[in-house]
Amino acid sequence: MKKIFTFLLVTLIFSAYAQNTSETTLTGTTLPILKVKGFGPSSSPSITQKMSILGYTGTQSTTNETAGIIGYSDNSTIGNYGLIGLAKGDNASKNIGLYAYGGGAISSTNIGILGESDVFSSTGTGVRGKVNSNSNATDLMYGGYFISTPTNGINGSAKSYGLYATSQSVNSGTVATSTGIEAESFAWTTLNSYGVKGTSAGFGTGAEYGGYFLANGISSGNKTGVYATTTGNAIVATRTGVRAVVTGAATTSAYGTYSESNNSDIGNSYGGYFVGSGTGLGSKYGIYSTASGSGTLLAAYLDGKVGIGTSSVSTNEILEVNGRMRIRRGAFASGIWLNNSVNGTDITDGAFVGLNNETSGSETVGFWLNGAFRFFVDRAGNTTIGRNAIIGNNATVTANTTTASLNVSSTATINTINITNSSTFSGSTTFNNTISANDGSFSSNLNIGGQATVNTLSVGGGGTIFKIKKASVTSTLNSFAGNTFTSQNFTVAGAAVGDVVLATPQVSIGSDIMISEVYVSAADTITIKFYKTTAGSTFPQNNFVFNFVVFKI
Incomplete structure (x- = not known):
């Protein structure tokens, strides 16, 4: 048996360098057909590593494709491995199970590893990487680690891809889902778990993208550059579909998320489309935005027209709201x-339009202009006008109003008003209730339906009336002698000598009996002179009432 194995070993070694092929078949054993131990010196073609086996095509x-080792x-009904590479060393700086290099100055394509898989009713994987670790050290584990390293002198128009993955159909083959790269992370972590993590640390003047995604096909289906979904049954504080963070210095702008839509067809174009939904009891936000830090802080900057509840905004407006707005206090x-x-x-x-008094139950709303509130209304409808009030066409004041002066230029209906300064009424004015005015001039109709308190009154350009007083006095009317004048005094508080008096029984x-004279004879005293036109005397009349109107001019 030893002789047979030695013969086969020599045969396979020489066959590896021969132009012709030979085949050796052994079955019924778990031992390798060929086992080589040790390594020889470095050899062509330009490989510096020492090796046990070298497959070299010469x-x-x-014109055919060649392979150093196949x-x-x-x-097997369990697993078939075309090639297994195992590297294990406790003292080595790096252990590489399989190292493949593709190079050639005039080759159209250089590929370090080409993985290809046929699949039928199962799962096919072109290249699969796996890392196992049970140490307590701070290990870095990469299922797949790819590096593209341009060297000095490379053409500036060349492209460098750390990983380039393509999913494509041949001869109109149809699949349910086609994914260029699908990455999953299943691990117990103390910090973060990333399905895909992209990092760009470039030099030069070119732009850098941590991730660049492009959906550009000829299918009739929807196109989505990035589709992110966060799911799971675990109870967590926050779930985020897409999170973008920008740090570092930027001389012009820094965007956490920058999205742009350029639609050349008739469909709507959305730079960003956000939906907040779900069956949970928490609040739903289509967009949640905040700004912090130094400088100008804007949670949102919208450069263009805005429609809230409407997609139609008038030509001359920049904002339209379909519905009622509520402005809260900040x-x-x-x-x-x-x-x-x-x-x-x-x-x-x-100018400012808003609350003047913010106390609950005592609110007033008004107009602030030139540093002060010029007009405001309280909860009861009482109105305060800071200075002159000008009333135009068909104005109606329906509640208590206080103003420094009031100018009525046309028809006005006023229920209750208090005027503290000179006023002009050039239109037809109707006062339904109470009017209180220190000074007023009426050049047209004046209708007062209630009590009028006027400090100074000028009607029709005549003299000024400073005060009008009404009084009713109950007294005993004296007896009158026939064909004789008889005078009797009545006390009216506030009457003064020179006032104009009207008196009626x-x-x-x-x-x-005639009244021949009525006048103020002394302070607070009005005298009426009577004349009896017939003979004979009259008897005194008890509880007789006289009404007086006193005008102070």
């Missing part, structure tokens, strides 16, 4: 700021 040119296995009172043409940030650079004093 230097003679041929391993072929197809008769650091300042809720409201809307309207800038002037300066577009500055000073409190005088425009509440009931008739008799057809033969």
